[in-house]
Amino acid sequence: MIIKQLSVFLENKTGRLTEMTKILSENNINISAFSIADTADFGIVRCIVSKPDEAIKALKEKHFSVNITDVVCMIVPHEPGGLYKALQILSDNNVPVEYMYAFAFDNAASVVIRSESNEEVIRVLEANQMKLVKASDIYQI
């Protein structure tokens, strides 16, 4: 259930993000989920892609600073209260969340969660019958 997320350090410079996505495109790598955390002078792109190992190799060749971060992805209903219920389970069980981002389509929404204790997230959510996305599935989205 652990999913490999790419984390890319980017300076705040025009064209840098374009260049990064161009490399992914040229290597025929699809992006399934994407978010940016930004500060005044740099940002970190977090994304889930179809071929994480190939992506990291291609980006490193072009001197991008890339790391792999383990995350978990769960499915919640795309309706009022969907996310709330899921998060209530985590906080009831004292599972800390570092960051998260979500994307919705049709009747469901996917929420990517990063926690210091990913295993705990998986255990707690599964115990509460929440639906998690398998790595093999999300790389195909």
Added chain:
Amino acid sequence: MIWNEFIETADREKLKEIQNERFVKMIERMYYNVPFYRKKLTEAGIEPGDIKSIDQLKDLPFTVKDDLRDNYPFGLFTVPQNQIVRLHASSGTTGKPTVVGYTKNDLQLWSEVVARSLTMAGVSKEDIIQVAYGYGLFTGGLGVHYGAEKVGASVIPISGGNTKKQLQLMVDFGSTVIACTPSYAAHLGESLVAAGIDRKDIKLRSGIFGAEPWTNELRKQVENLLGIKAFDIYGLSEIIGPGVSMECEHQNGMHIFEDHFIPEIIDPKTLEVLPYGELGELVFTTITKEAMPLLRYRTRDLTRLHVEKCACGRTLVRMEKCMGRSDDMLIIRGVNVFPSQVEAVLLEMSEASPHYQLVVNRENNLDTLEINIEIDDQFWSDEIKTLENLKKRFQHNIASTLGISAKINLVEPNTIARSEGKAKRVIDKRITNIE
């Protein structure tokens, strides 16, 4: 091992006799062959017959880099052009390059001092030495090359750059010694790791590094990356090139080859000679060079000299690693700042790569200092707070070392201009803004 035991372990009184004799002859040659020196010496009220001993050095005039430029290209040569067999020139960042010439004897003397230097680092004819200093007008490549041949080592004259080829030959030829700038050595070490080459597949044992200031922290890093012992070699083209002084296995400062180059330490402001052990500007007088001898040449390098006999048995004076250059010294908000201090801070912190750049500017009549530091894949997590914390720690450690605060910018790897030759550590925008 000692290459020239007679000189390198000579009694200091004996050494002084040799120096005196050579010094007197050199003053004569300068006076009679170079109008520039004749004028300088005459103005100081000195005629060749007055000079008997190196004790009189302190009363003689200095030579500075501008003198070399003013007499561009061959004005300071003491021999006619038909005796010059080699010309080198240093890249002039401002104005004309600095030109140096060598006679046949000068090249022999140069090979001799480099042979002594390499021997200090344990290099012998059993070694394969990869010379990754630039070949060409820069003295690094050819200087080390001829010294290594004199020692009898197998020389790979690969020159600087082309990192892939460097690594390939290092593996295929089994190079045991590498000679290059320390920043390029760090780059080679990083590339080795990046290329996934096992350290067991290379036979490197020693590194001969010089031509730019570097810290002991960078030494440790290069030693770890390449699995070698790193030796410091010092030189400047005006004096001869690499091989003016060199570190022995005790790494207790660099032994200056005083039978050819006489060192002094002066206070750069008062120009007074300082005693052994005090920090000041290094000054050299060459006493054997034929084509272009220099009298009290101000190197701008800041260091200390120590005269106590070394554990290796050499009696030659040792100079400490240079603290920086008196003209590299930045004065920021009234505080003296050396780029080497920043490097030391970064390398003390295990999370930093040694690639950094200082950008000095002036806003509303106030000096500003920004330091760009390249981040390293190994040292960041994707949580903003850890990167912000790292930045704060850089900021704190740099402020406590320099005595002034700096704005820290984390930048992507490989964005600061890499040195196949010398690193561009400082951009001082104040200079252009003021004018």
